[in-house]
């Protein structure tokens with residue numbers, strides 16, 4: 001059985017990581033345009049680094065929950081492709097061996113000059129020197145709005161090959177991630193949505209499991 005799973009901020013909500021669009025969501029007190037676009041980084045790199053340093057510190061405090069662990073268990077029992085929009089490392093800390101971070105990672109750094117990548121779990125500054133070219137053009141290894149998500153070829157292939165496609169804790173408002181369910185359905189997959197509420201693409205799913213991820217994901221996996 002080939003299962004492809006897409007996760008969003010909702011799977012990490014019960015670990016204490018803020019989602020984006022909830023009433024207390026990140027986008028309530030930060031404008032996307034100010035912190036999550038290449039233009040924002042050009043304009044005020046220190047503001048952008050402060051935003052991601054805060055996110056990195058929050059994620060370091062958080063612990064994986066029963067939903068993260070249930071997916072690690074599922075990987076032992078089927079051919080699982082785990083795709084996440086999340087930039088935290090709770091899937092890995094929850095035991096998932098292979099995770100496709102389509103929107104990047106908090107613990108990653110990228111040189112805007114030579115595109116070198118390295119792991120940087122601590123506080124990051126745009127003045128940090130690149131270990132490869134030595135220039136001070138360090139940015140978080142995060143996919144910002146207007147930038148192409150990572151590993152899209154692998155992702156489309158895993159969606160097309162899936163017998164089951166599941167979306168967990170995502171509002172279906174950001175593309176191309178939000179288009180994956182429809183693509184999976186068009187390629188014959190059984191589509192299931194796991195969420196506490198309806199999403200912007202609930203119509204693309206034949207099954208809907210409603211409730212907190214820490215309850216419904218272990219139930220779905222069992």
Ligand SMILES: CC(C)NC(=O)[C@H](Cc1c[nH]c2ccccc12)NC(=O)[C@H](CCCC/N=C(/NCCC(=O)O)S[C@H]1O[C@H](COP(=O)(O)OP(=O)(O)OC[C@H]2O[C@@H](n3cnc4c(N)ncnc43)[C@H](O)[C@@H]2O)[C@@H](O)[C@H]1O)NC(=O)OCc1ccccc1
Nearest residue numbers: 008009010019020021145146147169170171174175196213
């Ligand atoms: C806002 C939206 C309309 N805009 C876009 O989609 C744009 C533009 C666009 C492209 N195509 C389109 C088509 C139509 C319209 C617009 C577009 N897309 C892009 O810019 C993408 C890139 C998008 C990626 C941006 N980066 C992120 N993240 C990293 C940064 C960071 O994290 O700071 S997106 C970020 O926001 C999204 C947030 O969504 P969710 O994770 O779903 O979170 P949200 O808070 O919204 O919802 C939480 C859900 O959980 C549920 N929930 C809550 N608690 C629980 C609980 N306890 N249990 C279960 N469920 C729960 C809730 O009910 C809810 O449903 C995630 O993707 C997340 O990664 N790039 C690109 O298109 O490039 C082009 C291109 C082409 C060629 C060459 C070059 C470029």
